[in-house]
Amino acid sequence: MEDSAAVAGRLWDEWLPRSVRRLVGDVLPEGEADGRRLVVWLAGIHDVGKATPAFACQVEGLAQAMRDRGLEMRSREAMGAERRLVPHGLAGQVLLGAWLEERFGFGVKQAGQFSVVVGGHHGVPPEHGQIAAVEGRSHLLWTPGRSEPLWRRVQAELLDACADVLGVRGRLGAWRAVKLPQPVQVLLTAVVIVSDWMASSPELFPYFPEDVPRSGEERLAAAWKGLDLPGPWQPTVPAGPVEELFASRFELPPGASVRPVQEAAVELARQVDEPGLMVIEAPMGEGKTEAALAVAEIFASRAGAGGVFFALPTMATGNAMFPRLLKWLDRLPVSGEGRYSVLLAHSKAALNEDFTDLMRGRRIQALDLDGDAGRAPSAAGGAGRASAELVAHAWLRGRKKSMLSSFVAGTVDQLLFAGLKSRHLALRHLALAGKVVVIDEAHAYDTYMGMYLDRVLSWLGAYRVPVVVLSATLPAGRRRELVAAYSGRTAGPDGEGGFDAIADRGDYPLLTAVAPGGTPLLRRPGASGRGTPVIVERLEDAPEAVVGRLEEELAGGGCVLVVRNTVRRVLETAVVLRERFGPERVTVAHSCFLDVDRAVNDAALLTRFGPPGEATARPEGTHIVVASQVAEQSLDVDFDLLVTDLAPVDLMLQRMGRLHRHLRGGTGQAERPARLRTARCLVTGADWTASVPRPARGSVAVYGAYALLRSAAVLMPHLDDGPERPVRMPADISRLVQVAYADTAKVPAGWETVWEEARLRHEAHRADQAERAAVFRLGAAGRPGRPLFGWVAAGVGDADDTRQGRAQVRDSRESLEVVVVRRRQDGTLATVPWLAPDRRGRPRADLPLPTDQVPAAAAARTAASCGLRLPIQFSSPEVMDRAIAELEELYVPTWQAKDSPWLAGQLILALDADCQTLLAGFGLRYSPHDGLEVTRG
Template sequence: MASRFIYILYVSGMTGEGGARLGLHARLGGPALSVWAKHERDSDGWLPLWRHMEDSAAVAGRLWDEWLPLSVRRLIAGELPGGEVDARRLVVWLAGVHDIGKATPAFACQVEQLAQVMRGHGLQMRSRQAMGADRGHAPHGLAGQVLLGEWLQERHGWTVKQAGQFTVAVGGHHGVPPEHGQIQALDGHPHLLRTHGPSRTLWKRVQEELLDACADEFGVRECLAAWRAVKLPQPVQVLLSALVIVSDWIASNPDLFPYFPEDVPRTGPERIAAAWRGLDLPGPWRAKEPVGDVQELFASRFDLPPGAKVRPVQEAAVDLARGMDAPGLMVIEAPMGEGKTEAALAAVEVLAARFGAGGVFFALPTMATGNAMFPRLLNWLDRLPAPEGTRYSVLLAHSKAALNDDFVDLMGKGQRIAAVDVDGFEEREWRPTSPTRSAAAELVAHAWLRGRKKAMLSSFVAGTIDQLLFAGLKSRHLAMRHLAIAGKVVVIDEAHAYDTYMSVYLDRVLSWLGAYRVPVVVLSATLPAGRRRELAQAYAGKATSETAASFDAVAQAGDYPLLTAVTPGGAPVMRRPAASARGTDVELERLDDDVDLLADRLEKELANGGCALVVRNTVRRVLEAAAALRERFGEANVTVAHSCFIDVDRAAKDAGLLDRFGRPGKADRPQAAHIVVASQVAEQSLDVDFDLLVTDLAPVDLLLQRMGRLHRHLRGGEEQTDRPQRLRQARCLVTGVDWSAPVPAPVRGSLAVYGAYALLRSAAVLLPHLDGGRERPVRLPADISPLVQRAYADEPDGPAGWAEALEAARARHEEHRADQAERAATFRLDAAARPGRPLFGWVAAGAGDADDTRQGRAQVRDSRESLEVVVVQRRADGSLATVPWLAPDRKGRPRAGLALPTDQVPTARAARTAASCGLRLPIQFSYADVMDRAIDELEELHIPAWQVKASHWLAGQLILPLDEDCQTHLAGFQLRYSPSDGLEVTRA
């Protein structure tokens, strides 16, 4: 009763503020003041609409002034006659009016006690039950879009089209811009916006009074006439929509913005100041362009070996960035081990400073490569100059980031803030920080930026390419993903690694990045020239008669290393830096596909020691080879690495490879002969160095990537005298093929992974080197580009006797690519339409939510949906525990054999340890019938105690219990796991 009394007094203007009227409250009469916006179900807490309007507008102003990157502000300001002043006013105003749709009967009827107060002020409405299903035609976002559009048309002379490009930010503030059909359906139900009868006029007056008050309070009334002539580009509409969403999410949190009656005494400025202190959101990166020569820049930012000089390609990248007069795309093609990552980060620093980017997103092919990049990103950030007290938000962006120790450390530093509960979209609780608490560490994983829709808003992000591709997928809250990338420099690593399906999304994302004027740096060691042109044109837009010749030159260039740069609408330019002085001649030999023959050859080559890498195209072939080699060389001298290890073991494998086979001076290289048998995990982002390579035939670009792990570093000078004498000449043995057939016949597993066409094209371009033996080595890096360009040229290249096989394989290949492109286009975002066209229907017929889950990743990768499980051990007494071989954590605490009780929530450490033992089951379990059967069997182990909120590490997970011999049966298969070999799957 007391809270209701305070409510009525406040509406009447007789509160503890002593009758003072401030902001919107002073501009409104009783009926308008009675309109409610928020209500707490479990209490009498509520919030009037006028207050939420003020809160949202104030947050938008703070975001503009203190959080939004300069590049985004410039993009919006560039479309308005008053520049940045107009842009800020527009953002604040749209955030202020975004919930005007709550001033309707369709919304207000939801809470009867608050609706009754409004009825007392003349705003009549039927009950929620009486309105029935019709309410679904008037969600308050859509209702607000319609009301604001009417106001602009009737009161300010705007046309429907002119209004739509602004009002769509209101209509789409719950993640999906309305479709034309929804707008038309609401037109047929006007009683949802204003009741029939005498009260209709009062409803309209209140709605207009609120909009008039916002126009005056937020200073846009004098702007509206000039804005009527503006044609907003769709990228600007997207950014405005996203800023409204962020403002609403923050302003909707009752811990930041308490509901009435608790917050009645505070004024608007006091309220926003306290909320902003509590949120404590780190600002954007404000990069300063580095001065001085490139050698000094690299010495200050990276761990250069003593006496190391900057590579020509690195210097060229910085010089090219310094010469760009507009944001653009830069493609860096250079050999493996040439320092492309450092070149990209140095160019990023220059581009961010020149064009106002507020952060970086580094996109990598896999979680493993993302994990490897994250500490390098942190190390670079630690060396960036920044004013004292600067804080940056940092994110590792993939679904298992919370299991990464480096990221967990940062999460602890940013733990003062937790996720905001926004209209039910986020689950975790939020509590604001005390304003008296000391400042956080410079790099923080800010907890408000951890929700799945907000995480990418962090300033510095390393993550999988999926996070970037999601920006090209029609999905809910897509505007948030676009805001996240629009203010950054985007780096795309291993650009050659993405197939046609993924490239359909990537090219569309690049077109939007070009429209946002986002600087992009693309890295590859083995990029086909045709793909180089596609990337450049996707970003720059369709070639014109003036630029066509330049794009043709890009598609024909065979120089290497090569840098290509292009700006939106411009002609590409190329730079041809020299290769670094060091090169490697790799002798190529055929090796018949026989494990005994492989063992014989390695025994001969490693007679005096040395380290060999054997790369197989399937996990089955990895395990077969490893078993044979262990019989010959002993268990301790053969290491296995592939994708079917539990997460914690996979991370340990990568770390172990770096420790033993990494850079000279940092690695403890085995003294005896040692063999690593690996799948494709050895291709990317591991700085490992071997004396001898044996590889299955693969597409030539990937084969060259594998060669990049051969003699990667100098060991004992140019003569490689620290390697065994027999292995001082780099050699690569190519197997996995029946070389005796009239046309080389790759093994079945390789065909399943890569297809016949890519493998035959690879074999064809390698033939001169294979046939010539020691007379015709592959010269790295000189031969990289010629081999790649020949293998991916439009016309097949091979011996006459292969013509028929090549043509048949090509037909199948083109059919597969066409199918990929067609399927990818189903949910692909459209290109930005002409300026002035509203975003109505922008994500219509989309994919729903885009999440970094197995289902979400399958939307942007042409792969079967995979099953992921958490591996635990079932003891003889039936109890569950973490697997028994785990090493202690970084603090020395045990992780092996931790009890996982089924009648209660496990300890946090035990649950997290179990979650770190996630495993993606191989392709056998991706076929529909097998997957369904596997899920049914896994769900038999349903542990209710683990499904509660407190058990977030294990809730919803599929649990795979292994017996004490680390074996089990699943869906007709026998599964065996070992920390040395990973998962082995055989038919039961």
């Protein structure tokens, strides 16, 4: 009890961000001083429920010693399963509530808002039914009869002693009138959980020290030194001109200046009365990421936040963002002790070399009883870190603790999990409550994910967490939903800053800011000044038509991006293009590559097609990249010509953002081939000869007919008029998105029947998504003073970043993930043979994977990096079950060893010497150039 209380005090003083301390202190009579007392006291008493027969009976020898002192109890066997109905957390909640009511005159609800912290310290606050069940089982709290008064006295002595020693006896009377908001109850619970875990660590607090027992202060000092936990970020408000701020934080190209959107975002962040939600809508390539980080620094300094969480749509975009986050951290002024905990948050982070560099740089040390924690030489996880030390702290790498790191880049799932009823949800809320949250690509989330996101935003608003939302193509209705969810208001004054204004506003770029409970503010910065008119034309869907048109367009050379909506269409198109242009002039990019190959492919795309000055190997002559949707997000690539399947209009515009993205040879684009100096987008993937355009079947399966018809409808004037009416980038972005997603979208003549059928299917699908998402979605924060009983009732249990975990917050068909290895001709297994050495020069190709012993760590890790998600053909229940059964035939017991975790529990797909195999009736073939090809067996 003493150790837990002491740890809680140190966490409050040195680890919790100022914003969290302020949120707790603001509802207590003596502010943060009361907040510290409350946290320390609750941590000290959190295990008082162990002083009950139901818990004390577990070790017979110790139980008998207690019986000898008059504390009677039945044996563990005699109590049977009934004792599990009163776990010690629930018992402690009941004991504390009764003590507050009897000794200090608390009402039941008044006591409940404090006692629920004790009841929920194992991750799930008790439900009303569990609490009611205790009433008929008082023999589990104290043995009726002559020993009952003694049990009660022991329990009261413990609570009295904590009240006296921890200095709250004189405060409880004042706290009786306090109504703790539910967000504060959550944070108190989370801090108690963290304190409990630390104090329960025998490495930090040895049970049997060999020397003379130390005082509590000495024990705490040794443990805290051994833990060596980095403190929170403590930024100061960056002053001075915006240009100086950006020059000091980011590597701007020579001659580059701050974009109007960036300048306006910084000025708005400085001007708002209170940091809140800021939605930044601006074209692709306008530097929204840099604007978000600059705003995050200002918001953090003003709000007292201790870190940043950057949420991205996919693992690939998370991996791409992580080194950018590290570079930004390198350039920040040092604050506090100058050490920051950093995390890459997704299930395959341990395979990311930037993150593993940080993990190698520093490790938690075992406690030295002589007081010397034996700190390893400090390392920064990379070259050139002259500002702060960045560490992937070992204690913060656990599945439930990792988000407590100060700076995190990861998938949006980690954010959405905060809206999922699950065990230890309080820890996720504590992790977010002390940060600034940045949400990238906000338009990319469907109704199912959107319901979770809106609920999370409502809790972030309750925690007064600053949030920055980024999008190039956000419908105005969705903008309003995000603002309303965060602010807690759905209506407000009309006009310039009202909610009606943000729903109807079509300005672009646009900044929208709102504080919790506040009224929105709008800013309309200009674009960067360079516009690109894009001529859009129809193109027949047949691959031969694409080839013929490209032969014509590429007579003088050029770099072309062809975007298909399915992997199958990507590969079919690549075949015919290679027959005509040669395999060396056609590159394939899609989602069905090994993880390690996908990373290599993305890096190669940036090297060849990235911005001028950064792309060092842009092809001369002709080159064609055939890609799926992986080309839409987070890749700063630039092409001379675009061919794309019809897609929802916001995604069409994202794809157009890869066309003439940068100036090449001045305003006339003189460095591009003469025929391609005017930006053009050829739209295929539909039968344009029909009375109503008929999208390709695969595109309908991915996006639904309604979104594709709406896209075609808004693009039709541009398709009809061609050069006379180009899509003006960025001026037309918002107009096209708002019209396409408006509730009153105009239906083209003759489309009415097909349109209405598609709309009804779309609405039914959205209603189904909303209904299913509501099953495990967290409720909204209740009124202040209402105890957190049943907060995560009927939840999902543990939520984590696994395939099953992600399926709880994403409405996607379940898919199989496998680790791909190669079976040599002699029957032995090895890593695939084409892998290049790692960044340290160590080989990775064709490393042996013996089945009779634990593989070498380097070989096992390399194999684990060859993860592959099987495509949609394997998502039906029948095919999936058959595939799993066949994959489980290759079960290697030695690969399940605890000291070799890379391959444990993985499904292994072994390709033959020609990189082919059969699985569940399908033929699989893999190559590093084309990825996975699937055919009917």
